[in-house]
Amino acid sequence: MILQLKDVPGMLIRVLEPISSYGGNIISVTHSRGEKDSVSVHISFQIRDQSSLNLIKKALQKQKMHISEIRVEGKKYYTKKSLSFILVGHVIDTDIQDTIDRINTLGMVSDIDVVMPSPEQKSSVMMNVDIDERVNSDFVELVEKICREKKFLLIRSLD
Amino acid sequence: MKTAKLIIIGFGVIGKGFVRVLIMKHNEILKNHDIDLKVVAICEIDGSLVNEKGIDLESALKLAEKEELKKHNDWRSIKGLEVIEEIDADIVLELTPGNIKSGEPGLSHIICALKNGRHVVTSNKAPLALRFSQLHKLAEKRGVKLRYEASVGGAIPIINLYRNNMQINKIHSIYGILNGTSNFILTKMFEEDLALDIALKEAQEIGIAEKDPSYDINGIDTGVKLVILANSLMDKKISFRDVKITGIKEVTPESVELAKNHGFVIKLIGDVNKLEVSPRLVPLDHPLNVSGTLNAIMLDTDIAGSIILVGHGAGKIETASSLFSDVLDILRS
Numbered sequence: 001m002i003l004q005l006k007d008v009p010g011m012l013i014r015v016l017e018p019i020s021s022y023g024g025n026i027i028s029v030t031h032s033r034g035e036k037d038s039v040s041v042h043i044s045f046q047i048r049d050q051s052s053l054n055l056i057k058k059a060l061q062k063q064k065m066h067i068s069e070i071r072v073e074g075k076k077y078y079t080k081k082s083l084s085f086i087l088v089g090h091v092i093d094t095d096i097q098d099t100i101d102r103i104n105t106l107g108m109v110s111d112i113d114v115v116m117p118s119p120e121q122k123s124s125v126m127m128n129v130d131i132d133e134r135v136n137s138d139f140v141e142l143v144e145k146i147c148r149e150k151k152f153l154l155i156r157s158l159d
Numbered sequence: 160m161k162t163a164k165l166i167i168i169g170f171g172v173i174g175k176g177f178v179r180v181l182i183m184k185h186n187e188i189l190k191n192h193d194i195d196l197k198v199v200a201i202c203e204i205d206g207s208l209v210n211e212k213g214i215d216l217e218s219a220l221k222l223a224e225k226e227e228l229k230k231h232n233d234w235r236s237i238k239g240l241e242v243i244e245e246i247d248a249d250i251v252l253e254l255t256p257g258n259i260k261s262g263e264p265g266l267s268h269i270i271c272a273l274k275n276g277r278h279v280v281t282s283n284k285a286p287l288a289l290r291f292s293q294l295h296k297l298a299e300k301r302g303v304k305l306r307y308e309a310s311v312g313g314a315i316p317i318i319n320l321y322r323n324n325m326q327i328n329k330i331h332s333i334y335g336i337l338n339g340t341s342n343f344i345l346t347k348m349f350e351e352d353l354a355l356d357i358a359l360k361e362a363q364e365i366g367i368a369e370k371d372p373s374y375d376i377n378g379i380d381t382g383v384k385l386v387i388l389a390n391s392l393m394d395k396k397i398s399f400r401d402v403k404i405t406g407i408k409e410v411t412p413e414s415v416e417l418a419k420n421h422g423f424v425i426k427l428i429g430d431v432n433k434l435e436v437s438p439r440l441v442p443l444d445h446p447l448n449v450s451g452t453l454n455a456i457m458l459d460t461d462i463a464g465s466i467i468l469v470g471h472g473a474g475k476i477e478t479a480s481s482l483f484s485d486v487l488d489i490l491r492s
Contacts, residue, residue, distance in 0.1 A: 084421065084440060088414045113421065115413040124414040126421055153409040155418070155425055157440040158334070158447070 001045070002069040003060070007037045018059035019045055022052050040068075054079070078132035082110070085143065089152035091125045092116060099146055106139045107131035160193050163490050164211075164248040166200040166277070168239045168268050169255035170223055173282050173309070173478050174201070177252065178216050180479040188483075194490050200246050202239040203228060209235050209246060239264070243271045250278045250486060257285025259379060259399065266290060273297045273305065280485040282309035282478055288386040288399045304492075306485035307391075311384045312337060312454050314477035315470040319484055321392050321458070328460035330393055333431040337384040339452035339472040340368045340375035341407050341427040345438075346450040348415045349424055355410060367452060377406035378427060378436040385429040385436060388456075393431060405437040424448050 001019075005011045012029070019026060024045040031041045047053050053072070057079075060067060070077040091099065092114070100109050111128040131139050140156070147154040167174050181196060189195055197213035208214050210233040222228050243251055251272035257265050265283035272279045273294070281287070286294065287307055298305040308318050321330070336342050340362060347358035359376065362368035374380045382402040389395035407427050418425050423440040426447060430436070441447050446467045449455040454472030459465050471477040 084423070086414050086417055086425075086440065088409055088411055113417060115417050117413055122409075122411055122413075124411055124417045126417045153405070153414075153438070155410070155414060155438045155440055157423070158428065158442075158445070 001043045001067060001071075003041045003043070004066045004068055005039050005041055007033065007039045011039075012041065014063060015041065015043070015060065015065060018056050018063075019043065022055045022059070023048055024052070024056060053077070078134065080130050081133040081136065083107075083129050083131060083136075083139070084157045085127055085129075086155040087125045087127070087147065087152040088155065089122050089147075089150060091123050091150075091152060093119075094150040094152075096125070099150070102146055103127070103129060103143065106135050106142055160189070160195055161490065162195045162197060163250065163486075164197050164199045165486070166202070166242060166246060166248045166251045166272075167198060168202045168243075168251060168253050168265075169283075170201050170203050170219075170228070171254070171256065172475055173482075174252075174254045175220060175223060176475040176477075177254065177479045177482050178220055180476050180483065182216050182220070184483070188487070192487060192491065194487070196486070199248055200242045201228075202242050205229075205238075206234060206236045207238065207242050208233040209237070209242060211246065239268050240271050243268065243277065244275055248277055250280055250489060252482065252486075253279060253281040253283050253286075254482075255283055257283045259285045259288065259374070259383060262286040262289040269294060269305070270297065273301050273303055276301055276303055278304045278306075278489045280306050280309075280482055280489070282307070282482065284310045284380070284383040284387060287390075288383040291387070291390040291398075292396060304489050306489060307387065308485050309478045309481035311387050312456055312468070312470065312481075313339075313472040313474060314480045315454055315456060315468045315472070316481060316484060317388070317456055317458075317468055318391055319481075319488065320466075320468070323488075325458075325460065325463060325466075328462045331432075331459040331461065333388050333392060333456065333458050334428055335447060335456035336426055336449060336454050337381045337429045337456070337472065338375055338378075338427060339454060340372065341378075341381070342449070342454070342472075343367050343452045344376065345407060345410070345415070345425055345427065348410070348412060349419065350450070352412060352416065354412050355407065376408055378404040379406075381427060381429040381436045385431055385434070388429075389431045389434065392458075395431070395434075397434065401434055403433075403435045403437075405435075407438050410438055 024047050027044040029043050031039050107129040109129050113126040116123040199211050201208040222231050253265050253268045255265050262285045266286040344358040347353050382404045386399050425438050426441045428439040447455045455469045457467050
């Protein structure tokens with residue numbers, strides 16, 4: 001976990017306490033001074049499951065600690081959000097693979113359901129996509145852009 | 160006892176509904192609020208009924224139903240603007256249908272009434288969506304009130320609820336179903352697997368949709384109401400052109416079926432935070448999943464949490480409930 005902390009006494013202990021109290025086994029702590037009064041702190045710790053990690057994350061965020069990155073087993077960790085939407089139009093004929101590939105640049109299509117009444121008529125495609133909740137607005141913009149280009153009606157779920 | 164003189168501009172469905180309820184509730188209002196409501200003028204396109212002692216409403220209503228209002232003893236060939244200027248009254252009820260491009264004729268009626276020091280109660284959305292700040296400033300300058308509960312959600316008391324009972328709340332978001340016609344069509348498509356044009360035709364046959372349904376199905380009506388909610392409850396200072404609008408015209412039976420198979424229903428949602436009107440997927444068990452011509456509005460606030468209001472968004476007498484709420488509120492204050 002990488003955090004940007006204010007360079008004031010007692011900050012490090014305030015970060016380590018919730019990690020420890022939610023069962024984190026701290027392996028190493030390194031820090032480097034950045035610009036002005038901030039310190040970049042890298043903390044490596046073992047944790048038994050994802051929900052404990054989320055509790056640590058929430059506790060730190062509640063204390064207004066700035067977490068710049070979390071990596072789990074070397075991969076970037078994010079809080080997953082699932083979005084559902086329907087595309088209405090000539091979704092198959094306008095290169096559905098391209099549509100999926102572009103959506104996958106910001107998320108991961110986990111489920112697709114297609115209803116195609118006949119080749120001439122518009123098809124309806126339901127997609128479920130997992131995204132990092134921090135990119136939510138970028139993701140919506142991307143899907144809207146694809147829909148404008150390919151003349152689809154977008155029916156999004158209520159957030 | 161206080162006597163209050165009213166001018167009604169526009170004697171269509173809403174105007175007649177107001178008069179019908181006034182006949183029904185006049186004595187009750189007198190007894191409970193000590194206010195004697197007198198209609199001193201009813202204005203139509205080609206002339207007006209005028210009687211400063213109070214118009215006989217029963218006969219006006221009967222003649223209007225037969226489209227023979229001109230036969231009424233109080234009929235004069237003066238029009239709304241002249242009546243507002245010349246006839247003494249406390250409140251002008253502006254109940255004409257609005258044109259979203261110009262806001263007329265309602266815009267001129269409202270400006271004229273405010274300039275002449277009359278309070279205004281209106282159900283007319285277009286002038287509010289186009290000139291919200293200007294009209295409010297004018298009312299403030301003249302020391303009179305401009306009220307418009309009936310313009311959004313018909314009988315649902317959304318604006319007065321917030322104004323009178325939720326003052327300390329900060330609203331995080333408002334969204335909901337603000338158009339009964341499109342909700343009726345989408346409900347028919349969902350429940351009976353109909354195509355949009357068939358459901359629309361049925362809505363037209365039973366008088367729910369107009370001959371030209373474009374305002375409703377293209378999302379314009381929802382957009383206009385969204386602007387009023389954004390300005391009156393969230394102080395957004397926006398105009399109609401700031402709203403991104405997608406109607407329900409392109410919603411297919413297949414998309415409705417697909418949504419149903421995955422536990423959703425498609426509804427036309429006005430979203431004040433996003434300043435957007437668009438068809439959205441609403442979970443089947445969500446409180447906004449209301450059917451037929453019902454409207455539903457959801458408010459998310461900091462103190463009260465979520466508030467959901469469901470009710471009739473239009474109707475001959477239902478809208479009068481909101482008009483009376485404004486009229487009595489003005490007269491009691």
